Amino acid sequence: MTKRSYKGVYVFDTGAFALFFGGYQPIKPFFDEVFRGDCLGVTCTLLLCEFWYKTCEKLGKDAANDFYERIITSEIQVVDKLETAKVAAELKCKYRKQFSFVDCHALSLAKLYSGKLVTTDSAFKDVDEVEVIYIKPPEK
Structure with a gap:
């Protein structure tokens, strides 16, 4: 079996999923x-679960379950790997209050997969790791 070759890797965070399921064309x-x-x-389990609960809060359980x-x-x-959580913990230690632990998981995935983080969070624009x-x- 041959390994698949991709032209790139995208890491999707909660905001990216919200825009996609909201039908926002730029995403x-x-x-x-x-x-x-x-x-x-x-993405990772933690990001997926954050998206689920935020969707549930705004649109209800049926929509959250459907999108999930x-x-x-x-x-x-x-992805649900111990290495992802370890790197996320290291990033949380580095960035302290700048990013949540969930945000650090998105950074961790982008770092470990040499991917591009697709996000709606402008705080990530100043990150140099990925x-x-x-x-x-x-606009609302």
Whole structure:
């Protein structure tokens, strides 16, 4: 069996998922590249669960469960490795109050997978460990 070659890796955080499922067009090309198999899409259990509870708060359990199922049955890999948590802990120690522990998991994945972090959080723009693709959310 041959290993698949991807042209890049995207790490999706909670905000990226929220924009995608909200139908925001500027985020769509990144997900399309993953769904076509051109790029690897990655998230982790902690980010997925954060997205679930934030969706549940705003749209209810049915929507949260629907989006959750669509993610875990898609081409996006949900990573649950001890190394991810360890690197996230190191990043949390470095960045202290700048990022939450969940945010540090997104950074950790981007670092470990040499990926680009796709995010709606402008605080990530100043990070030097990984490449960040900042998607400005629509005005409310």
